[in-house]
Amino acid sequence: GQRSETKNISSHKASEKALLYEIVRQKNVLRRGKTVVQETRHFDEAREITVSLRTKEEAHDYRYFPEPDLVPLRIADLAPMIKETLPELPDAQRERFIAQYGIQEEHAKTLTAELKLATFFEEVLFKGADVMLASTWIADILKGELNYRGKTIDSFSKAHLLEILSLLEKNKITEKSGIEIVRTLLDTQNQSVSHIVKENGLLRIEGDEVIEMVKQAVEGNQDAVADYKNGKNEALNFIVGAVMKKTRGRADPKKVRELIIQQLGECNEITCQSP
Numbered sequence: 001g002q003r004s005e006t007k008n009i010s011s012h013k014a015s016e017k018a019l020l021y022e023i024v025r026q027k028n029v030l031r032r033g034k035t036v037v038q039e040t041r042h043f044d045e046a047r048e049i050t051v052s053l054r055t056k057e058e059a060h061d062y063r064y065f066p067e068p069d070l071v072p073l074r075i076a077d078l079a080p081m082i083k084e085t086l087p088e089l090p091d092a093q094r095e096r097f098i099a100q101y102g103i104q105e106e107h108a109k110t111l112t113a114e115l116k117l118a119t120f121f122e123e124v125l126f127k128g129a130d131v132m133l134a135s136t137w138i139a140d141i142l143k144g145e146l147n148y149r150g151k152t153i154d155s156f157s158k159a160h161l162l163e164i165l166s167l168l169e170k171n172k173i174t175e176k177s178g179i180e181i182v183r184t185l186l187d188t189q190n191q192s193v194s195h196i197v198k199e200n201g202l203l204r205i206e207g208d209e210v211i212e213m214v215k216q217a218v219e220g221n222q223d224a225v226a227d228y229k230n231g232k233n234e235a236l237n238f239i240v241g242a243v244m245k246k247t248r249g250r251a252d253p254k255k256v257r258e259l260i261i262q263q264l265g266e267c268n269e270i271t272c273q274s275p
Helices: 012-031 075-085 090-101 105-112 115-126 131-149 158-169 175-187 193-200 208-219 222-229 233-247 253-264
Strands: 004-007 039-044 049-055
Touching (some): 012 039, 012 049, 090 105, 105 131, 115 131, 115 158, 131 175, 158 175, 158 193, 175 193, 208 233, 208 253, 222 233, 222 253, 233 253
16 A cells, blocks of 8 residues: 655644544545555644645655665564464463363453463363363452452462362362362461361361251241241242351252251242252
């Protein structure tokens, strides 16, 4: 295409407006089947348009001359080499994460928004973490806790996350306990995951201990029991919440729900249809 230059631009904002106008103007010229003229234009700041000042038919009218102290730079020769050395760009990385790992698009967007976060994710996978568990915990939980504290992923150890994910996979802790561990690690110094679990009693509770707490919750919430038997399903959720409060989130809520229904010895028309 032909060279067109614009003068009388007084600020960065004016430069942006002049460029946007020229893009539209030159596109319209080409759409009409005409040729962009080599010329100098003036930017009218009041009207936010450019107007022609003078045309220049030959390049020598610009009085260009070679700089004798500069070696000619042939960009075309360098382009392939530069392209090969470019790092993976965020859009390409996001598409690769979705295709290669099968993770959710929203998780892929979050993970690839920062190079360090994407690297952290892949290094955790390399160490053997479950893909779906890792993507969810890094993109949703860990990233949220970091943002809340104004911290970056550098503030969290991959070894700590791997240990938390392992405990979750083995059903040793609940998600709520896992979040508590993450928060404690971010808010304190020099603590291990195992110490936090032991110190705060975060291991999942099961069996007779949960059954006993279910019994206590049922006995202590007779109004909710009556409402549930009368078909109010939200009353069952209330009793589940009471048990989870007693266990400090260390029991499996699905299992708690099943135990409550068993304890009541019946289910209403809604819960009987639940899987």
